[in-house]
Amino acid sequence: MHFCPERLIQVRESLHINKAEAARRLNLSAMAYGRYERGEREPSYQYAFYIAYTFHCNLDFLYGQSDEMETDFITITRSDSEEVYSLVEEMQNNSDFEKRILAYAEKLRAL
Structure with a gap:
């Protein structure tokens, strides 16, 4: 499984940011980021995960394993929203509670 530089370019362009901004968001030098886009260097799997997390894209897309660019998960931290995190x-801990919340959410969507 190899990192696909052209997919990284697609993700960056979909965000409407230039290479310098992409590098800034990833805490990289512009030169280091450029090496990833040109395929001169491949990020470690852990760093590729960080790229996917930072750019809100699918890690499998960056490796050419999926054509779906959109991420298939959302990360919520306590600092983002204590209420949503607790919910x-x-x-996760109570399947009855989950069923009740999902039923309520469906009713709200129908409004």
């Missing part, structure tokens, strides 16, 4: 945590 998701409770849903």
Whole structure:
């Protein structure tokens, strides 16, 4: 499995940012970022995960394993929203609670 530089370019362009901004968001020098886009250097799997996380894209897309660019997960931290974090945590621990919340969410969507 190899990192696909052209996919990284696609992701960056979909975000409407230039190479310098992409490098800044990833805490890289412009030169180091450019090496990834030109295929001169391949990021470690852990760093590729960080790229996917930072750019909100699918890690498998960056490796050419999927044509779906959109990420298939959302990360919520306590500092993002204490209430949402607690709600998701409770849903993971209590299947009855999860069913009730999902039923309520469906009713809200129908409004």
